[in-house]
Amino acid sequence: MNPNPLNAPLAEGVGRVGFRKWYERELLSSHAHMVLAFLGLIALFAALEASRAGTMAERLMNIAFVLVSAAITYWALRRYFWLLTRAELVANQAQCGDCGEYGRFRVVAGNRRTQDTEVCCRKCEHHWVISTGDE
Numbered sequence: 001m002n003p004n005p006l007n008a009p010l011a012e013g014v015g016r017v018g019f020r021k022w023y024e025r026e027l028l029s030s031h032a033h034m035v036l037a038f039l040g041l042i043a044l045f046a047a048l049e050a051s052r053a054g055t056m057a058e059r060l061m062n063i064a065f066v067l068v069s070a071a072i073t074y075w076a077l078r079r080y081f082w083l084l085t086r087a088e089l090v091a092n093q094a095q096c097g098d099c100g101e102y103g104r105f106r107v108v109a110g111n112r113r114t115q116d117t118e119v120c121c122r123k124c125e126h127h128w129v130i131s132t133g134d135e
Contacts, residue, residue: 010132011117015107030083033076040073086132098126
């Protein structure tokens with residue numbers, strides 16, 4: 001089972017669009033989550049400010065908004081860090097150990113259970129394993 005239902009596994013994503021585009025998309029996705037976290041934080045502060053006045057029913061509704069905003073902010077921030085860390089972890093392993101070519105490889109095999117991906121350099125045909133650490 002894919003531990004990350006919103007983004008494709010490394011082998012599938014890199015095999016479909018290539019490493020550089022996959023990396024770019026991961027970074028864009030992570031930064032979109034950072035923007036969502038920032039907007040959630042603004043909503044959280046607005047709901048906190050609004051909860052200071054009003055009837056009891058309005059206060060309870062505003063407390064519900066505070067909780068929802070806090071949950072969205074928390075989720076978006078965790079997702080931002082997870083995506084960014086994963087992209088950087090893979091990028092640090094994307095250089096061929098033999099010829100030093102960076103990011104120019106093709107996917108040979110992917111292990112769905114361990115999320116390890118065997119890749120092959122397009123220049124010198126050297127094989128190595130890229131691990132995302134998603135076990």
